Each structure stands twice: as structure tokens, then as C-alpha cells.
Amino acid sequence: MKGRRMFMTETHQSVRTNALYMNPDRGIATLDFSKYYVNNFYNLINSKGLVEIIRLYLTSSHHTKDANGIENVSAEEYVAILKKVFINDDHAYDDFTPQEILASFESLYSFYRSFLRVSITNFNDNSVITHSFKEADARFNDLVIRNYRIIEEKLQGFVNNVYRQVNAGTNATLLVRDHQWPAPKGYESLTDVTFIDKVMLQPPMLMHTKSNKREGVFSAVDYNPVDHFAGQRQEWLCYPAKVGESLIFIYFHVDYMVNGLALSNLFELATAEEVEGQKPDAILIFGQEKTAGDVSHYHYDSDNNLWVGEVPYNDKTTYFGYMKKMCLTLHNLHQIYSGKLPIHGSMVRIKFTNGKDKTVVFFGDSGAGKSESLEALQEIADEQIVEMETIFDDMGSFILDDQAKGGIYAQGTETGAFVRLDDLSSSVAFSNMDRGVFLNPERKNARVIIPADAYENVVAHHEIDMWVYANNYSDGIGVHQFENEEEAKEVFIAGKRKALGTTDEVGMSSTFFANPFGPVQEPERTKPIIDEVFKRLFKDGVYVGEVYTHLGTDKSKDALHESAQELLDQLMNS
Known part of the structure; x- marks a missing residue:
């Protein structure tokens, strides 16, 4: 150092x-x-x-x-x-x-x-x-x-x-404090770092980073990143985050303060009582000086049942997507090893004027059209929707539970939404401006992080009424319901999409289960959980299908609005 x-x-x-x-x-x-x-x-x-x-x-x-x-x-x-x-x-x-x-x-x-x-x-x-x-x-x-x-x-x-x-x-401004937690042998170097206890932002906050795009997939290493940590107390802070029901200690170098502050609009900050004396489910070291190459990694410490991630100190990793996605990767791996299925998508509860109350999960990789479909639904159904509540914006989990209706429920991870400014209608963008953290607003792929829902509701057990794959590459219009689970699994597991430039990918791509943050790293552990999830959903008669967003080819909103109209009709009449 x-x-x-x-x-x-x-x-x-x-x-x-x-x-x-x-x-x-x-x-x-x-x-x-x-x-x-x-x-x-x-x-x-x-x-x-x-x-x-x-x-x-x-x-x-x-x-x-x-x-x-x-x-x-x-x-x-x-x-x-x-x-x-x-x-x-x-x-x-x-x-x-x-x-x-x-x-x-x-x-x-x-x-x-x-x-x-x-x-x-x-x-x-x-x-x-x-x-x-x-x-x-x-x-x-x-x-x-x-x-x-x-x-x-x-x-x-x-x-x-x-x-x-x-x-x-x-x-x-930050209020920080020291905490005693049962650090396993070999983790002593982390114990001197102070924890963030309280955060006060003065939004709207316009912050800037050198990088504005994420690259690559996080990979496993056979060494524990903690072995390389030699940070000085005055150079590091820890944000104890509740990612879903996982407790993750996010250690970041002060040069990544933009990222550290942005976390407070995305993940629930754990209280002193939830940190003191508690071993986390995962640890992230963000701004690590010594890593295996110029990339991000994770390691599973099986002896201590701890997932440990590392992100190197460089200009590229200043983009907030690295911090968010590594946290979600660690959380998702923890979920998979616990028999739970990470879902890359968004979930909303919609209350209609006809008295119906439906939950919908939009599924797909980055740029597939999940948030755009929601925006289109709001725009065309303004007078038919009483309330639209976001349960999770980017990542959630399907959890098998014999006590739940249909033997399954959904749960979220984030209390906020990390979205592209270009994807927001002007009314939504301006109505949230006074609470938003804006990242590189003058650049391509500009982002805003806005609070979305209370933590208690995010981690509550939510029934699933509809699950649709956001298809941005096909020519179809509207929605299509799969006839059986094998047909559905083929589309969901293939994870196809046409990349829109939010990462380093271009053109058509295919990602296992449309989720490069956990399932891609552990496909063999994930497949049996996928099979059981589809089995239970089809047995319970849940609508499983795809919505055609056209974002990969047609930049106008006409086709997307047509699809949103058909989706609306399906929800209101089923």
C-alpha cells in the first residue's frame, strides 16, 4: 500500500x-x-x-x-x-x-x-x-x-x-462506527475497517465516474481475496448491505466513494444490531490492489461458508455496475447453494380499476426490455391501473416452499432501481429527481438510482401470477404463452437477447438462464432448481410466456405499446 x-x-x-x-x-x-x-x-x-x-x-x-x-x-x-x-x-x-x-x-x-x-x-x-x-x-x-x-x-x-x-x-455525510464481528481466522485484516452506520445524502446528486460500462463475467479463483487485503483504516470503509436476506459486508476504497454513496439508494443499510457479532454471508473487497489480472473474481470459502468477491482498483471499475453486479453475484451464488433460484428481472404488483391485483415477473438479460415493458404498460394503461408497486427491479429469487401457495414464492433483493435515463419517461424521471442519485447524466448509458420500495416488502413472500421472458429479438407482437414447461425452459435457459450496448457485448448473445450473475457460474447446481420451479409453476397454472419488446430492432415505441396492450388485456381478463 x-x-x-x-x-x-x-x-x-x-x-x-x-x-x-x-x-x-x-x-x-x-x-x-x-x-x-x-x-x-x-x-x-x-x-x-x-x-x-x-x-x-x-x-x-x-x-x-x-x-x-x-x-x-x-x-x-x-x-x-x-x-x-x-x-x-x-x-x-x-x-x-x-x-x-x-x-x-x-x-x-x-x-x-x-x-x-x-x-x-x-x-x-x-x-x-x-x-x-x-x-x-x-x-x-x-x-x-x-x-x-x-x-x-x-x-x-x-x-x-x-x-x-x-x-x-x-x-x-456519513456516521461510521467500529463493530466486533466473528471474523474467521485469516480475515483479521478486515477487522480494523470502520462500518457505515448512517448516511445522509443531499439529492438530487449528480456524480461522475471515469467508466460508464461494465465488461466481462465474474469468475472464480482458487485463492481467497482476503489473503491479499492490506488496506489502511483511513483508506477503507465498509457498507453492511442487506441484499435480499443475505448480509454482505462491502469494503470499498475511499476513491470509490461515488459507488459507496450510491449503495444507499439501492441496498438496505444494515443496522448496528444486525452487524455487531454477526458473520456475513458474503464479503466484497472493492478497490483491491493485488488481483489475478485486471478483472473481478469471487471465491467460495467452504470452511467458513463465506463467499468473497474482489474488484481491482482501476479506472474501468469505477462504473457502479461493477459494485452492484458483484454484490448480486455473491448473493445469487449464496441463494443457489441454498436451493433457491436467482431471477434476473423485475417484479411488480399491479392493482387495476376492475378490482384485480396481479403480480408479474419480467425476465431477461440486460437490455432485453424489462423496464421498458413496464414503462409502456404504465403509459397505455394510465386510467386502468390504480397502483403499480415494484417488488424488485433487477434481481430476485424464486423460493421453493411447500407451505406457500403453489409451493413457491418470489422475493426481491434491492430497495432501489438502477436504470438508464433513456429508458425512463420524462414524467417518471422528473418525479423522482429530488430523491435520485444520477451517474454521468451527460453521457451515453447515463444512469439514475432511485428508491423503489421498503425493505420489508422487498423480502416478503410474494405469489407469482405471471412470468414472462422479455424477447427483444423476434418479430412477434404481443405476448405468447408457452404450452408446456419444456417449451418454456428452452427459451428461458437459452437466455437469448440482442445486446444494446449497456455492457461490452454487441449483436445477438445467449446467456445461460439469462443471468450471468450466479447461474452462469454454477449451471449444474442451478439446473435442478430450474426444473423444480417450472414444474411447480405449470402445475399451479401460472401464466408462463414471453412478451415481444422489439428493442433489438425497432427503436420506436409502437410495437412495444402493442405488446404492452396485449399484456394488459391478459392481466385484466384472466
């Missing part, structure tokens, strides 16, 4: 003080309020952190340097000028005009705000009251913007008429 910290400092000009970390290459900044909390202007102007922020700004390419300009002074001299401006000392303008100082000061302010800024308070060791960590963050934000405006107005010579109350200090 010593070598990489040097690499990051020299190449990316990262800054680390006792209380501040900034990495311009990733656009990440963390402020440790437990180490140093700024509560007045004099704490701020005299802080080591401010000097380092200014030093970073002055050495960056954020501005155009003038040989005689203010950007050529030292960071300490720059701070001295700001102090003089604040106390109305005319010597502030001995070398530079107010206009020159103002232009640089505005640029400095924009430079700082270009980072994703997160404050962190440690529950166990802090200098602010832990139960009011949100208030402490709010006071810091108010302090930064208030003093920015004081200096700005002094330099410009007049007060503003319009004020924009932006998050000047931070975008989010």
Missing part, C-alpha cells in the same frame, strides 16, 4: 492531512469531522486543510496562469490575502486588484465544489455529537457558503440580489 499511496500522490497530486483527503483524479474529497471540525471562520481560514486545498488548486490545470497573477503566489500567501480581505485591510490589494482576486477566488470555489465532498464522523471517536452528525454537516455547509459570500461581496463592492443556496461544503 505504501507504493500506491506514493503513486497516487505523485501522479494524481492527491492530498492527505489528518482530517482531509482529496484525489483530483477521482474527484473525491473526504473531511473527517472527528479529527478536525470547523465551526467558525477563524478555524476555517487557519486550517491546514484550506492551505492544502489552495495548494492543490494552484498546481492544477483548473485555471490559466498569468506570470504576474495571483495564482503564482504560495498557498500561504493566498490565505493571507483572503484574511486581509475579510477584515477590510487595504493591504490586501497591494499587488492585485479586487477584480483579480475575485476572479481567482470564484475559480477556487468552483474547483473545490467540483469534487464529491463527503464529511465523516466516527461514532466511537469524535469531536462533535454523534447523534447530530447531520446538524454538524449542515452547520459546516452554512459556514462555508456564508463566508464565501462575505469575501465575494467585499471584493465585488456590493451585495448580491440573488442567492443560490448550494451545498457549498459537502454533498453528503
Whole structure:
């Protein structure tokens, strides 16, 4: 780790003080309020952190340097000028005009705000009251913007008429704490990492990553990734996630803070009581320095019944899809080994105006048209649908249970939805904007993560009324019901789709059971569960079929709307 910290400092000009970390290459900044909390202007102007922020700004390419300009002074001299401006000392303008100082000061302010800024308070060791960590963050934000405006107005010579109350200090805040959990022998290196206990986001959040697409399939390795972990306490955090009913400890390097924050809109954060003294079902190490090649892996520790995943530290893995899908892969493998069937798809409960209440599961790989079918259904059935509730958006499980109706029920994994902005109607996108975490909104494959349902409902036992394969490659219109389970299994297991560019695949592809996150890795263990699931569904008379989405060939919504209309008729009249 010593070598990489040097690499990051020299190449990316990262800054680390006792209380501040900034990495311009990733656009990440963390402020440790437990180490140093700024509560007045004099704490701020005299802080080591401010000097380092200014030093970073002055050495960056954020501005155009003038040989005689203010950007050529030292960071300490720059701070001295700001102090003089604040106390109305005319010597502030001995070398530079107010206009020159103002232009640089505005640029400095924009430079700082270009980072994703997160404050962190440690529950166990802090200098602010832990139960009011949100208030402490709010006071810091108010302090930064208030003093920015004081200096700005002094330099410009007049007060503003319009004020924009932006998050000047931070975008989010975390309360973290230490937990004791029964780490097996060999896992001791993880025990020093602090756990995230509470998260406060200030949405809408617009965050950016270097990569915007996921590549490849996660593969097994014969070594335990924990053996290679040597992370420093101040460089790592753990998000304890409830993925379905699986408990997964997600360890991530702070340079992946975008991903770590986005998790809070997707997976339920486990409580302190659910973490303390508990062994997880799986562990993910995200930002691992030493891996077997430039790819992501997982390992099953049979001695401790633990699934362990690793994702390497590089620019490619900054895309949130790597974190989400590795978590789901670990969860799904845990499900398969428990005799449960992972379902790559979405499930909704629809209440109609005619009094009927139906659950529908849309099934298929990325880009097949699952979410698009739902959107089309909403658009054409606006007056016939009372309520549409998302049970799961991307991954769930079918669970065999002799006590359930039909001997089977469905259960979800995520409390949020990770969807392409292009797939959302403007009404849906804007209605969720105030709660959303937006990732690379200006780029192709832009995504938003929005809360979808309460955890208690996601993991409840849901009956299955209809299961349809999202077929985006055939010319048919509407829906088609399979006559028998063998015909259905042939289509579902083949997992065909025409790739739409959300991953590195192009053209026609085929994925075992349309799920590269678990079933592909363990097909022989999955096949007997598939057989039993289809047997029970057909025995109970559940509608099993396919809906033609046309997304692989026809980009217009006409064909999709026709299919959605036929799907609507089937649901309302059955």
C-alpha cells in the first residue's frame, strides 16, 4: 500500500492531512469531522486543510496562469490575502486588484465544489455529537457558503440580489462506527475497517465516474481475496448491505466513494444490531490492489461458508455496475447453494380499476426490455391501473416452499432501481429527481438510482401470477404463452437477447438462464432448481410466456405499446 499511496500522490497530486483527503483524479474529497471540525471562520481560514486545498488548486490545470497573477503566489500567501480581505485591510490589494482576486477566488470555489465532498464522523471517536452528525454537516455547509459570500461581496463592492443556496461544503455525510464481528481466522485484516452506520445524502446528486460500462463475467479463483487485503483504516470503509436476506459486508476504497454513496439508494443499510457479532454471508473487497489480472473474481470459502468477491482498483471499475453486479453475484451464488433460484428481472404488483391485483415477473438479460415493458404498460394503461408497486427491479429469487401457495414464492433483493435515463419517461424521471442519485447524466448509458420500495416488502413472500421472458429479438407482437414447461425452459435457459450496448457485448448473445450473475457460474447446481420451479409453476397454472419488446430492432415505441396492450388485456381478463 505504501507504493500506491506514493503513486497516487505523485501522479494524481492527491492530498492527505489528518482530517482531509482529496484525489483530483477521482474527484473525491473526504473531511473527517472527528479529527478536525470547523465551526467558525477563524478555524476555517487557519486550517491546514484550506492551505492544502489552495495548494492543490494552484498546481492544477483548473485555471490559466498569468506570470504576474495571483495564482503564482504560495498557498500561504493566498490565505493571507483572503484574511486581509475579510477584515477590510487595504493591504490586501497591494499587488492585485479586487477584480483579480475575485476572479481567482470564484475559480477556487468552483474547483473545490467540483469534487464529491463527503464529511465523516466516527461514532466511537469524535469531536462533535454523534447523534447530530447531520446538524454538524449542515452547520459546516452554512459556514462555508456564508463566508464565501462575505469575501465575494467585499471584493465585488456590493451585495448580491440573488442567492443560490448550494451545498457549498459537502454533498453528503456519513456516521461510521467500529463493530466486533466473528471474523474467521485469516480475515483479521478486515477487522480494523470502520462500518457505515448512517448516511445522509443531499439529492438530487449528480456524480461522475471515469467508466460508464461494465465488461466481462465474474469468475472464480482458487485463492481467497482476503489473503491479499492490506488496506489502511483511513483508506477503507465498509457498507453492511442487506441484499435480499443475505448480509454482505462491502469494503470499498475511499476513491470509490461515488459507488459507496450510491449503495444507499439501492441496498438496505444494515443496522448496528444486525452487524455487531454477526458473520456475513458474503464479503466484497472493492478497490483491491493485488488481483489475478485486471478483472473481478469471487471465491467460495467452504470452511467458513463465506463467499468473497474482489474488484481491482482501476479506472474501468469505477462504473457502479461493477459494485452492484458483484454484490448480486455473491448473493445469487449464496441463494443457489441454498436451493433457491436467482431471477434476473423485475417484479411488480399491479392493482387495476376492475378490482384485480396481479403480480408479474419480467425476465431477461440486460437490455432485453424489462423496464421498458413496464414503462409502456404504465403509459397505455394510465386510467386502468390504480397502483403499480415494484417488488424488485433487477434481481430476485424464486423460493421453493411447500407451505406457500403453489409451493413457491418470489422475493426481491434491492430497495432501489438502477436504470438508464433513456429508458425512463420524462414524467417518471422528473418525479423522482429530488430523491435520485444520477451517474454521468451527460453521457451515453447515463444512469439514475432511485428508491423503489421498503425493505420489508422487498423480502416478503410474494405469489407469482405471471412470468414472462422479455424477447427483444423476434418479430412477434404481443405476448405468447408457452404450452408446456419444456417449451418454456428452452427459451428461458437459452437466455437469448440482442445486446444494446449497456455492457461490452454487441449483436445477438445467449446467456445461460439469462443471468450471468450466479447461474452462469454454477449451471449444474442451478439446473435442478430450474426444473423444480417450472414444474411447480405449470402445475399451479401460472401464466408462463414471453412478451415481444422489439428493442433489438425497432427503436420506436409502437410495437412495444402493442405488446404492452396485449399484456394488459391478459392481466385484466384472466
